[in-house]
Amino acid sequence: MHIRSILNRVEKLKGFVYSSEKYVGSGDRPSLEVTVRPRKGCKGHCGSCGKKGPTYDTGDPRRFQYIPIWGIMVFFIYCMRRIDCKKCGVTTEMIPWADGKHQLTTSFRWYLAHWAKKMSWSDVAFSFFTSWNSVYRSIEMAVEWGRKRVDLKGIKSVGVDEIQWRDGHKYLTLVYQIDQGARRLLWIGQDRTEATFQKFFDWLGKKRSRRIEFICSDMWKPYINVIRLNATKAVHVLDRFHIMTHFSKAIDEIRAGEHRSLKDKGLETLKHSRWCLLKREENLTDKQRNRLNDLLAYNLKSIRAYLLKEDFQQFWDYLSPAVSSGLKSTVIAQR
Numbered sequence: 622m623h624i625r626s627i628l629n630r631v632e633k634l635k636g637f638v639y640s641s642e643k644y645v646g647s648g649d650r651p652s653l654e655v656t657v658r659p660r661k662g663c664k665g666h667c668g669s670c671g672k673k674g675p676t677y678d679t680g681d682p683r684r685f686q687y688i689p690i691w692g693i694m695v696f697f698i699y700c701m702r703r704i705d706c707k708k709c710g711v712t713t714e715m716i717p718w719a720d721g722k723h724q725l726t727t728s729f730r731w732y733l734a735h736w737a738k739k740m741s742w743s744d745v746a747f748s749f750f751t752s753w754n755s756v757y758r759s760i761e762m763a764v765e766w767g768r769k770r771v772d773l774k775g776i777k778s779v780g781v782d783e784i785q786w787r788d789g790h791k792y793l794t795l796v797y798q799i800d801q802g803a804r805r806l807l808w809i810g811q812d813r814t815e816a817t818f819q820k821f822f823d824w825l826g827k828k829r830s831r832r833i834e835f836i837c838s839d840m841w842k843p844y845i846n847v848i849r850l851n852a853t854k855a856v857h858v859l860d861r862f863h864i865m866t867h868f869s870k871a872i873d874e875i876r877a878g879e880h881r882s883l884k885d886k887g888l889e890t891l892k893h894s895r896w897c898l899l900k901r902e903e904n905l906t907d908k909q910r911n912r913l914n915d916l917l918a919y920n921l922k923s924i925r926a927y928l929l930k931e932d933f934q935q936f937w938d939y940l941s942p943a944v945s946s947g948l949k950s951t952v953i954a955q956r
């Protein structure tokens with residue numbers, strides 16, 4: 622079976638034919654270039670109104686990346702026509718395999734967006750020979766497509782998260798629906814500012830925002846502010862990891878300060894105690910556990926802080942608000 626026959630099965634192009642293919646073997650990045658040309662007698666479609674029209678002229682060959690096969694990159698090579706449209710004047714033609722501005726074919730972009738649900742975005746970029754940015758744009762396209770058709774009824778729980786990109790210098794804000802049986806990415810915005818996150822609520826609309834019952838986020842202040850303003854009826858859930866990170870930071874600071882002042886008095890009581898106090902009790906080594914037992918005998922600020930943290934761990938196991946009401950108010954920002 623010819624490559625062209627396979628392509629005609631998976632990506633049949635109305636009004637165009639696959640005319641030839643060329644294997645371009647260069648080192649460990651071989652590629653397959655498939656030339657596409659208009660089918661004889663088929664006029665092109667105006668890029669603006671979509672109506673058929675005569676060819677005005679034909680441009681230089683352009684490359685469109687298609688889904689790779691057998692670890693080989695695949696490109697469609699095509700010379701775009703300009704159409705002399707009665708209504709719109711001269712426009713670059715509309716092609717069925719890509720949107721004119723993109724170097725990636727639409728099928729490839731959907732393919733990337735599909736894999737990005739299963740692997741990290743950088744793994745997708747690496748595995749399918751493209752850039753992180755292309756993966757991001759593909760996901761954006763898929764989200765945009767979904768957003769236009771999305772059913773926004775019944776969203777009760779959402780989670781907001783940030784991810785770093787561009788070598789960690791830039792952020793994206795991601796909002797997920799996290800209702801049972803309905804987990805999906807709802808929205809992406811650039812940066813992690815109040816203005817960014819506000820755009821999500823503007824998009825969702827006031828009524829639907831007020832119907833949100835639970836919002837989960839980290840402790841990033843701008844998110845907390847925007848949630849308070851928009852999701853007025855929601856219980857704001859802060860995740861365990863981020864809360865406990867703050868506890869650990871506080872204990873670490875208290876311990877370091879106390880260790881310094883004890884050292885000034887010639888005491889080494891808190892030497893090598895850092896991890897005994899920071900680790901969860903069940904993760905301690907035997908040696909650390911013995912050390913911790915010794916430390917508990919002292920009346921130190923660090924030890925009191927440690928005990929408070931351990932006490933708080935119970936919070937995560939509470940099942941009823943009646944039992945946990947005292948603690949709950951400190952963690953749940955609003956109701």
Ligand SMILES: [Zn+2]
Nearest residue numbers: 667670706709
């Ligand atoms: Zn037109």
